[in-house]
Amino acid sequence: MTFGWCFSVCILFVLVGLRLEEANAQFLREVGTKKLAYWSIVVDQSGHGNFTTIQSAIDSVPSQNMYWVSIKVKAGIYREKVKIPYDKPYIILKGEGKRRTFVEWDDHHNTSQSPTFVAMADNLVVKSISFRNSYNNPTNRKLIKPAVAAMVSGDKSYFFRVGFFGLQDTLWDDTGRHYYKLCTIQGAIDFIFGAGQSLFERCSISVIGGALDAGLPGFITAQGRTNSEDGNGFVFNYCHVFGNGTTYLGRPWRSHARVLFYKTNFSNVVQPAGIITVDQSGNGDFSKIQSAIDSVPSNNKQWIYIKVNEGTYREKLKIPEDKPYIILKGMGRDKTFVEWGDHDSSAQSPTFLTMANDIVVKTISFRNTFNDPKNGNSMKPAVAAMISGDRSSFYGVGFYGLQDTLWDDKGRHYFNCCAIEGAMDFIFGAGQSLYESCSISVREACPGKAIIGFITAQGRTNPADENGFVFKNCKVYGVGKTYLGRPWRAYARVLFYKTQMSSIIQPLGWQPWNSSADVKQVTRLICSSKLEIYAEMEWHSRSTIILVLVRHCLGENRIVPALYVFGDSTVDAGNNNNLNTLAKANLFSYGIDFNSCSTGRFSNGKTFADLIAIRLGLPMPPPYLGLSKFERHQIVTGINYTSGSCGILNSTRSGDCLSLDKQIEYFTSTVANDLPRSIHNKTELRHYLFNSIFLLSIGSNDYMLNYFKYPNGTNNNLNLEKYADYLLEQLASRIKRIYDLGARKFVVNRIGQIGCTPTCVIRTPYSQKCNEDINQKVKHYSDKLTGKLQELQTQLSHSLFINLDNYNFS
Secondary structure (H helix, E strand, O other), X not given: OOHHHHHHHXXXXXXXXXXXHHHHOOOEEEEOOEEEEOOOEEEOOOOOOOEOOHHHHHHOOOOOOOOOEEEEEOOEEEEOOEEEOOXXXXXXXXXXXXXXXXXXXXXXXXXXXXXXXXXXXXXEEEEOOEEEEOOOOHHHOOOOOOOOOEEEOOOOEEEEOOEEEOOEOOEEEOOOEEEEEOOEEEEOEEEEEEOOEEEEEOOEEEEEHHHOOOOOOEEEEEEOOOOOOOOOEEEEEOOEEEEEOOEEEEOOOOXXXXXXXXXXXXXXXXXXXXXXXXXXXXXXXEOOHHHHHHOOXXXXXXOEEEEEOOEEEEOOEEEOOOOOOEEEEOOOOOOEEEEEXXXXXXXXXXXXXXXXXXXXXXOOEEEEOOOOHHHOOOOOOOOOXXXXXXXXXXXXXXXXXXXXXXXXXXXXXXXXXXXXXXXXXEEEEOOEEEEEOOEEEEOOXXXXXXXXXXXXXXXXXXXXXXXXXXXXXXXXXXXOOEEEEOOOOOOOEEEEEOOEEOOOEOOOOEOOOOOOOOOXXXXXOOOOOOOEEEEEEEEOOOEEEEEEEEOOOHHHHOOOOOEEEXXXXXXXXXXXXXXXXXXXXXXXXXXXXXXXXXXXXXOOOOOHHHHHHHHOOOOOOOEHHHOOHHHHHHOOOOOEOOOOOOOOOOOOOOOOOOOHHHHHHHHHHHHHHHHHHOOOOHHHHHXXXXXXXXXXXXXXXXXXXXXXXXXXXHHHHOOHHHHHHHHHHHHHHHHHHHHXXXXXXXXXXXXXXXXXXXXXXXXXXXXXXXXXXXXHHHHHHHHHHHHHHHHHHHHOOOOEEEEEOHHHOO
């Protein structure tokens, strides 16, 4: 993709954005002696508007119009063909929802004459409406022919929540710069085609390949770029491809076709051209990962995607130098494992070895099992992964071992949201590497023996070398004691920046490889109210480690032992990333102010639960489903069990989520199975739970996704006041279950002003203000919450309840 192309697309958004600002203002025009709003055209089939057909409304717009005209189309199915000609720009065409306002026709004689909707004018905005060409409807039992639902030929056109429905040639994205957001596009054959310069963002691409003859695959795109200098092309950003039958992502309509799918979810309807599937059960192309790697051509120059299904693969893997451009992706680092137990020499022991350049590895784990305690072996170097190629990146990958876990050998490497576990020199080598938002889990080198471990052993050999390790926004935790590192070579270089560290870190931080007799040390530690540490230590005046940390000094400044969090998307820290749901916050721009890493929080930055943890001197509670079994055994500072789109009631949900009952079930497991591994004395465990804080933020979805969403549902037999009483009784019963597990100190959040959320604001007609009607309806719950908590505090001995208003939280 050229810079010029990207720049042009960005300019399109700026132009459309500026025009939309104008459209949102209320301009008036003089008509005779009156001043009328120019946006006041209404189309209603029932005769209660200015026109009964959409085309009549468009025809009424003056030729060469220079002002924005809004045409509002009431709900209904409009059987007509609609055309916006060249000389009628600045039109806003808005329906009442893409599932409520339809325009349909069934022309098919030739492609250019068949469109139900044609937009030839520049500066066009279309919202909340659907266009359908019904000719190829399977119930018609006709031979499939090109039948266009919409043809877009004008420049600077914007489509928001628009539906395009057809079978073949559904959307003709002909020419010009276009932006499609939250649209639905349905078809089977070449159903997004043309030579537009277009961005499709967060769109749903629905494949209906089942309408084709058996065994016949479809094609989503047919892009028409005719030469290498053309700026046009299709970009699909954060979209979702699903449906039935099978389909290819596209085929070139013209010789220089250009299509990019970026961070887009694909279901199994997409034909795996360029995709190799590994499945132990025999339902893939290979049952062994190494066999899939071996199938990649030598000196490959195109990206090859190797998808590894769930399971534990007992094999050693090697990507040799002559097999670059491989994407190796598992189904989750807690679901797809590669393990082996070699240890004869460091160079021969890696479970996973990559020597090629341009390698991407995602959501898979590598483990060297030799040093597992159950094996009874004395500790030896046993490498889980060795990275020797250049330009290698790892996302959500797990590296598990004890000594020499990750050999970051040489080359430029990027590790994002990875988990690295070990005890002795377990991140070592001479790579030039950035570790961002990674979890560094420290194990005891020899349980029962007072052996202090080392996290890093960096191998820079001379001051001119550019290599070194940078740890940014990471967290270090675990058991036993450890140093941050020691120099494997004379000019070792390591930087820890804004990294959370538990009290397992030795205060000295850094140790020489052998004798400390010739060590020159400069150390300055600050553990103030800002909870910052800066330390610089020089060894032999050559090797350095620099710490610039936002650190919680857990041994000294921790106000309470732990913070446990239950609730919904207001405090979800990423559990939904591990569930089969569309309610995920793992996309840009979530997390834009959180290390630019979308962690699963439904926020641009930290949640208020994170801020409370920081105020208490605790690390931010990690999401339960994002933790490995080992990590769950080690964490004693609190866990986040929350899940977006769930509520107090089990019937409240949108897709898969963790109900409050399920969250409490996981906490029960934490108390019974995990905490006793770190807190061995039952009295100490009771004291720990007694002094910990339990935060609950939940209830808004019980209105938005239950009471308001299903007006004829079971709960709607109750009026608003009785429904609030019912919710509070259900909440109280679940709080009592948490109390019975040992909790005593509760912070319970009120339901905020959900009428001020974007979802509610955009549903308020002609307003950008809060929906006060919704705010008043949920007020019954919030007003009664205080009394319910006082009642619980009276009933439950030694309990303490705080009613939190996070809407005014600071």
